[in-house]
Amino acid sequence: MDERVVYALLPAFSDAKVRRTVYQQDTDLSDQQAIRDIRELVARGWLVPTARPEPAPTPQAPS
DSSP, X not given: OOGGGHHHHHHHHTTOOOOHHXXXXXXXXXXXXXXXXXXXXHHTTSSOOOOOOOOOOOOOOOO
């Protein structure tokens, strides 16, 4: 693994969520490389995936 993955692991050590967009910006990576890095960290068991939050319901117009 490249040493840049430290940027993905640091938030996890402080109980914060690892966000691909933040990791990508911190390391100046492409979308695809950031995704590959995070997937590899998950495959190695260094990160644990969590479910994405469900989107908020869209308000319905009164009938």
